Amino acid sequence: GAVVSQHPSWVICKSGTSVKIECRSLDFQATTMFWYRQFPKQSLMLMATSNEGSKATYEQGVEKDKFLINHASLTLSTLTVTSAHPEDSSFYICSAGSKGGWGNQPQHFGDGTRLSIL
Amino acid sequence: SQKIEQNSEALNIQEGKTATLTCNYTNYSPAYLQWYRQDPGRGPVFLLLIRENEKEKRKERLKVTFDTTLKQSLFHITASQPADSATYLCALDNNNAGNMLTFGGGTRLMVKP
Numbered sequence: 001g002a003v004v005s006q007h008p009s010w011v012i013c014k015s016g017t018s019v020k021i022e023c024r025s026l027d028f029q030a031t032t033m034f035w036y037r038q039f040p041k042q043s044l045m046l047m048a049t050s051n052e053g054s055k056a057t058y059e060q061g062v063e064k065d066k067f068l069i070n071h072a073s074l075t076l077s078t079l080t081v082t083s084a085h086p087e088d089s090s091f092y093i094c095s096a097g098s099k100g101g102w103g104n105q106p107q108h109f110g111d112g113t114r115l116s117i118l
Numbered sequence: 119s120q121k122i123e124q125n126s127e128a129l130n131i132q133e134g135k136t137a138t139l140t141c142n143y144t145n146y147s148p149a150y151l152q153w154y155r156q157d158p159g160r161g162p163v164f165l166l167l168i169r170e171n172e173k174e175k176r177k178e179r180l181k182v183t184f185d186t187t188l189k190q191s192l193f194h195i196t197a198s199q200p201a202d203s204a205t206y207l208c209a210l211d212n213n214n215a216g217n218m219l220t221f222g223g224g225t226r227l228m229v230k231p
Contacts, residue, residue: 006161034218041126043207043223044162093161104150104169104211107219109161 002028004096006110013084014118020080021113023094029074030096034107035067038091050077084117091115120145122210122222130228131198139193139225141208148210151184151191156205156224165206166193198229 003026011019023033031052036044048058048069056069066088068080077096081088091114095107123142131137141151149170154162168175168184168191175182181194195202205226209219 004161044221046218046220049218091159095161104167106152106164106167107162108164109154111161112159114159 002096002108004030004094004108004110006094006113008113009111010114010116012116012118015085016083017117018080018082019084019115020078021092021094021115023077023079023096023110025075025096025108028096030077031074032097033071033077034095034097035069035077035079036093036095038093038112040091044093047079081115084115086117089115089117120212120220122146122208122220124206124208124222124225126223126225128226128228130230133198133200133229133231135198137195137198137202137227137229139206139227141191141193141222143189143210143222146189146210146212147186148212150211151182152209152219153180153182153191153193154207154209154221156207158205162207195227198227200229200231203227203229 005024007022033050035047038044046059047062048056050056050069050071052071052074058064071077091112093112095109097105121144152167153165156162166182168182179196183192205224207224208222212220
């Protein structure tokens with residue numbers, strides 16, 4: 001099946017640090033990638049939709065200047081949490097769709113990044 | 119408002135029994151419904167997709183039903199095994215949001231040997 005690699009798997013850093021998370025589709029071209037955040041025992045909350053070569057579309061309440069998304073190629077999207085604070089600590093997961101990732105196609109998820117801000 | 123509800127309490131069953139998980143939704147008219155498995159500290163893994171005009175879908179020990187009148191999907195695992203223990207998420211495409219997926223809160227399944 002389709003493989004999505006997410007790196008790093010966990011990060012612990014001081015408040016004020018910027019953290020970059022990479023999401024790669026290894027065996028298919030992902031024109032669209034999705035970024036989610038998940039708090040303990042809660043569902044995945046979509047943060048933004050990332051389209052190759054264009055600006056990301058952010059969900060309501062997600063600060064685009066705080067969570068910078070870049071999707072420069074068909075196989076790589078990055079999420080940068082700028083000037084991270086303890087309230088940004090969460091589990092961040094990316095996914096990619098083999099044909100855009102809409103409801104009629106499965107989404108292929110990375111294994112997530114556990115971000116802990118001290 | 120739109121809601122996707124899954125039983126937040128863990129479902130505990132004995133090995134060999136059939137596990138049945140429920141996904142109810144309100145104020146949605148999804149064309150597709152998907153089920154995923156998520157293990158602790160991992161990303162979700164796609165299991166099954168069912169379309170609105172399909173009543174039932176099977177894959178090995180898994181069965182999904184989709185009742186658009188009741189606005190409900192049932193997810194069954196027959197002959198359950200301890201290895202089936204995980205959190206199971208249902209996801210609906212949201213016609214009002216470009217058909218992107220919206221996830222339910224998930225139900226944790228514990229299969230005891």
